[in-house]
Amino acid sequence: MSERSKAVVARKVSKHYGEGNTYVRALGETDFELLSGEVIALLGPSGSGKSTLLTILGLINEPDGGDLEIGGQVVIRDGEFVGNTNRVRRRELGFVFQRSNLIPFLTAEENVRLVLELDGVGQRIARQRSREMLETLGVGDRGAHYPVELSGGQQQRVAIARALIHEPALVLADEPTASLDKERGRQVMELFRSAARERGAGVLVVTHDHRSLDLVDRTLEIEDGFLIAEGIAQKPQGGSGE
Amino acid sequence: MNLALRDIRHDLSRFTLTAVGLGLLLTVVLAMTGIYNGIIVDATALPASLQADLWVVQRDTRGPFAELSRLPADLEDRALAVPGVARARSYVAHTIQRELPDGRPLRFTAVGLAWPVDKGESIPLIEGRPLDQAHYEVIVDESLGLQLGERIRLARDMYTVVGVTKGILASAGDAVAFFTRADAQSIQYDQSSEAIRLDREARTQRIRESWLGNDPEFVRFAETATGLIPAIAPAPVSAVMINVAPGASIEMVKQRLATWKDISVYSQEDQNELILGGIVEKTRKQIGLFRALLVVISTILMSLIIYTMTVDKLHSIALLKLLGAKQTVILGMILQEALLLGAIAYTIAIVVGRYAFERFPRRVILENEHLIMLALLVLAISSIASAIGMKKALAADPNEVLAG
Numbered sequence: 001m002s003e004r005s006k007a008v009v010a011r012k013v014s015k016h017y018g019e020g021n022t023y024v025r026a027l028g029e030t031d032f033e034l035l036s037g038e039v040i041a042l043l044g045p046s047g048s049g050k051s052t053l054l055t056i057l058g059l060i061n062e063p064d065g066g067d068l069e070i071g072g073q074v075v076i077r078d079g080e081f082v083g084n085t086n087r088v089r090r091r092e093l094g095f096v097f098q099r100s101n102l103i104p105f106l107t108a109e110e111n112v113r114l115v116l117e118l119d120g121v122g123q124r125i126a127r128q129r130s131r132e133m134l135e136t137l138g139v140g141d142r143g144a145h146y147p148v149e150l151s152g153g154q155q156q157r158v159a160i161a162r163a164l165i166h167e168p169a170l171v172l173a174d175e176p177t178a179s180l181d182k183e184r185g186r187q188v189m190e191l192f193r194s195a196a197r198e199r200g201a202g203v204l205v206v207t208h209d210h211r212s213l214d215l216v217d218r219t220l221e222i223e224d225g226f227l228i229a230e231g232i233a234q235k236p237q238g239g240s241g242e
Numbered sequence: 243m244n245l246a247l248r249d250i251r252h253d254l255s256r257f258t259l260t261a262v263g264l265g266l267l268l269t270v271v272l273a274m275t276g277i278y279n280g281i282i283v284d285a286t287a288l289p290a291s292l293q294a295d296l297w298v299v300q301r302d303t304r305g306p307f308a309e310l311s312r313l314p315a316d317l318e319d320r321a322l323a324v325p326g327v328a329r330a331r332s333y334v335a336h337t338i339q340r341e342l343p344d345g346r347p348l349r350f351t352a353v354g355l356a357w358p359v360d361k362g363e364s365i366p367l368i369e370g371r372p373l374d375q376a377h378y379e380v381i382v383d384e385s386l387g388l389q390l391g392e393r394i395r396l397a398r399d400m401y402t403v404v405g406v407t408k409g410i411l412a413s414a415g416d417a418v419a420f421f422t423r424a425d426a427q428s429i430q431y432d433q434s435s436e437a438i439r440l441d442r443e444a445r446t447q448r449i450r451e452s453w454l455g456n457d458p459e460f461v462r463f464a465e466t467a468t469g470l471i472p473a474i475a476p477a478p479v480s481a482v483m484i485n486v487a488p489g490a491s492i493e494m495v496k497q498r499l500a501t502w503k504d505i506s507v508y509s510q511e512d513q514n515e516l517i518l519g520g521i522v523e524k525t526r527k528q529i530g531l532f533r534a535l536l537v538v539i540s541t542i543l544m545s546l547i548i549y550t551m552t553v554d555k556l557h558s559i560a561l562l563k564l565l566g567a568k569q570t571v572i573l574g575m576i577l578q579e580a581l582l583l584g585a586i587a588y589t590i591a592i593v594v595g596r597y598a599f600e601r602f603p604r605r606v607i608l609e610n611e612h613l614i615m616l617a618l619l620v621l622a623i624s625s626i627a628s629a630i631g632m633k634k635a636l637a638a639d640p641n642e643v644l645a646g
């Protein structure tokens with residue numbers, strides 16, 4: 001088996017908020033790696049720094065220090081963005097959040113297509129690929145609807161379609177299943193899993209939901225800004241035990 | 243994919259309503275401009291229609307359109323004797339308000355033409371012809387509502403409308419009616435027999451009480467018909483209009499006349515400047531103030547609208563940043579929406595204006611340059627408004643998306 005490429009390599013990234021009385025160390029010096037095709041679940045109590053790590057990996061916030069590579073490109077060096085951050089966002093990153101993922105004035109199909117068009121893909125090809133992607137995710141018949149006309153689960157699928165359409169190196173998801181029932185939550189996790197397998201994306205999912213952990217490759221736990229435990233995902237009782 | 247159009251489409255009714263409101267505001271701006279232009283043209287239409295090279299008026303007065311000016315009636319003849327003067331015409335005008343038989347008020351400024359030298363050939367007519375006989379014919383402005391050929395009773399005589407003008411108004415905005423001078427004066431001095439009798443009694447009484455009353459001849463004269471009075475003291479005229487002979491210099495004639503101690507002389511341009519400077523100045527300032535105010539209001543309103551539209555989209559803008567949209571895509575969306583709003587409002591203003599302005603009681607005159615000026619103004623307003631929206635958009639934080 002050939003060495004798998006690395007979707008993310010983070011070295012000594014750290015982050016604090018505020019000064020003096022309001023000083024909060026949100027993330028201690030953290031090393032982190034995610035392979036292409038791998039799905040990792042990030043677990044931890046509220047306020048432990050899960051979202052903070054995600055925003056650094058997603059180039060939303062600059063860390064205090066440290067280096068970051070995404071899909072083999074250096075994007076943060078010594079705590080500073082380097083290179084064309086916007087282009088990395090357009091090409092290498094896909095986001096899914098708990099809710100309000102979609103642009104309300106665009107239809108489902110346009111929301112997905114937008115990602116391609118922002119990166120210069122022609123309208124005809126973009127349209128066709130978006131339709132196919134929505135089809136794959138089981139919302140092919142909802143393309144012309146606005147987000148408010150979709151159920152929570154349908155919205156999440158459209159958001160996932162948007163996160164995957166451009167075949168990014170890294171997909172970041174912050175509690176994507178929190179607003180969904182168990183069945184839908186598992187479906188979403190399965191979508192991430194197959195995206196990782198079929199498209200080679202590295203997927204990092206923040207979740208409080210222990211019910212779908214059998215679908216991930218690894219779990220990471222974080223507490224007070226430090227990754228404290230790493231484990232192979234436990235199989236649920238009565239699982240197939242492959 | 244054009245984000246601006248899609249955002250507008252998503253809330254089309256709000257956008258439409260906003261554009262219509264803004265459009266009507268711009269219509270008012272346009273109306274103000276047009277009314278102002280109309281006032282200028284109206285104010286100078288009457289002197290322009292008489293086509294005089296020089297205006298001779300009472301010394302140190304500002305001419306018949308600005309204030310009362312009285313000149314002896316024989317000044318016409320004196321002026322004619324000046325070398326280079328081809329034509330001298332007296333100008334008399336007075337405002338008259340009568341009632342038509344059906345009770346409608348008929349208010350106009352009667353201008354007396356120096357028949358037979360001036361039959362009104364220089365007056366721009368939209369219908370009919372200049373005066374053709376020394377009496378009982380009149381050229382009226384269409385705003386009086388009289389038809390060609392219509393007969394009206396003024397003083398004791400019937401007058402026939404033989405010509406119709408458009409937009410020839412006196413300084414107070416009253417329509418102008420052109421008569422021969424004799425007719426104009428007889429209309430002016432028309433009084434009821436009772437008024438004539440009272441006038442005669444008062445005059446006789448005045449003379450009896452003065453030292454003239456010692457002479458019975460004077461008393462007897464005072465008691466005779468009022469109609470004789472003008473023979474002794476002919477009615478003064480307001481001004482004398484001079485036309486210079488072909489080849490003669492207007493400036494030279496003006497300098498010659500200026501040596502006379504009882505008059506002032508103005509060229510047609512001087513006259514226009516006096517009219518605009520005096521009467522129109524206040525109106526101009528007032529309309530200018532309104533216009534400036536409306537522009538400020540439009541700018542504030544549009545900025546507020548664009549600002550609100552941007553704030554409503556902040557979550558989407560944050561999301562766009564997250565998706566790696568170039569800054570030009572985000573700013574372009576805001577600018578395009580502002581420009582589109584401006585363009586639609588502008589179009590509404592032009593279209594509404596085209597239909598509404600001709601129904602205005604005052605003349606609204608708009609040239610292409612004024613429409614271009616408004617377009618530039620709208621462009622400026624849209625840019626200011628979008629700058630305010632863009633500032634807000636640039637400050638949008640992608641973290642907002644995570645906060646949900």
Ligand SMILES: Nc1ncnc2c1ncn2[C@@H]1O[C@H](COP(=O)(O)OP(=O)(O)OP(=O)(O)O)[C@@H](O)[C@H]1O
Pocket residue numbers: 017018024025026044045046047048049050051052053
């Ligand atoms: N913008 C901010 N300003 C100040 N402090 C912040 C900010 N964002 C996060 N923090 C603090 O940093 C710490 C880590 O926050 P973070 O959002 O990463 O936690 P989390 O693990 O995602 O929690 P949750 O499960 O509740 O979403 C918390 O103590 C939080 O209060």
Ligand SMILES: [Mg+2]
Pocket residue numbers: 050051052174
């Ligand atoms: Mg969080």
